[in-house]
Amino acid sequence: MRYILVNKPFEVLPQFTDEKGRATLKELVQVPNVYPVGRLDYDSEGLMLLTDDKQLQFRIAEPRYKVPKTYWVQVEGIPTEEALEQLRRGVQISDGFTAPAKVEMLPEQPEQLWERSKPVRFRAAIPTSWLELTIAEGMNRQVRKMTAAVGFPTLRLIRAKLADLTLEKLAPGKWRDLTPAEVQELKMAVADTPENEGPANARRKPTQKYDPNFEEKLAAEKAARARRAFEKSGPSRGPKRQTSGTGTGRSGGRQADGPAGATRGGRSASGAPRGGKPGGIAPRSTGKTGGPGAGRPSSGRPASPSAKPPRRGK
Incomplete structure (x- = not known):
């Protein structure tokens, strides 16, 4: 797997494609199949992590794991x-109430900070200040909304640190692979701990222990499920057999086959009216089974003088 640290410049989209033709990460990092961990706005700068480790991507973005992200923030005015x-x-912002943040005033601009491609526009009569702010959430434009909520709008925003990763002397637009030690430290930062699995998160969906072979095992499990489903379905069933008996199959009435002597519609299964003498006139064949004319004598009269004609249905 690849773990890449990149210093995203100002006005570069934190993605690899753009329909409007704006600058993207594709122009900086020509490594296939790696994706950003979280976002860093178009007008923000600094540290971004790219990787093909989907499990790590999820855990860094998940607030439950409380992965700290530190920013250098230039604000308008001098915060009280x-x-x-x-x-x-x-503070209350449009996305909700933010979790407590770590905030410190910086005496001056950070020494290792570079010049931005476009100078910050600010009013000469109003001074600016620098803050170092650390949060573990990832709401949309959260830092900018937080400083605006307390009356000090953000002029420039740089992500300086993610967990223990820092930019050091990495210039804007440059990138490097993480060292094995850095990868291990990052995985430890998102490992399952009692704090992450405590009562406050009891209703959250549990996650598996971190596994570097997660993707391969997931693919094998999907293939096994598909194979079991195919084996369970078995061979396709053939057409249903027709019920044996007189006629070609079911029609409007019940089938004529059944135990000898069973009656249907006031007649015996042999076709003779109830109470008729054996050896009466054979019923006329109609080609239907169990229909209204089934078992009726060809003469239209009962087989015996003593037998009453069957009652017609209403």
Whole structure:
């Protein structure tokens, strides 16, 4: 599997395709089958992780695992201590109430910060400040909404750290593979712990232990399920056999076959009216089974003078 660290520049989409022709990660990283872990907005910069490890992608994005993401935030104005405390407690934004964040004022711009391709537009009469803000959530444009909610809009946003990964001296637009030690540390950061599996998350769908061979095992399990389903279905069944008896099959009435002497519609199975003498006139063949004319004598009269004609249905 591949684990790639990239420094996304300003105004580059955090994806590999764009119908509008804007710059994407494809222009920076020519590695097939790797995908971004989370998002970093078009107008934001900094650290992004690309990988083909789907299990790791899910766990870093899942708030339950509380993977910290640290940002350098340039805001308009000088935040008050009250505003910083609001961010530390959590604030109400359009997506909901945020979890408590770690926030510190920086005395100046971070030393390792690079010049942006387009300078930040700000008002000369209003000073700017730098914050270091750490969250473990991933709401849409969360950091920008948080600083705006306390009265200090964001001017520039850089992701500086993901778990223990940092950019160090990686220039904008450049990338590198993670070392085996970095990969191991990242997997430990999203490992199952009592904190992640505690009562607060009891209703969440349980996840499996981290497995580096997860994709191969998942494919084998799907193939086994498909094979069992095919074997269970068995050979296709042939057409149903027709019920033996007089006539070519079922018609409007009941079939004529059955135990000897059984009556149907006031007549015996042999076709003679109930109470008729044996050896009476043979019933006229109509080619139908159990229909209204089944068993009726050819003369239209009962087989015996003492037998009453059958009652016609209403």
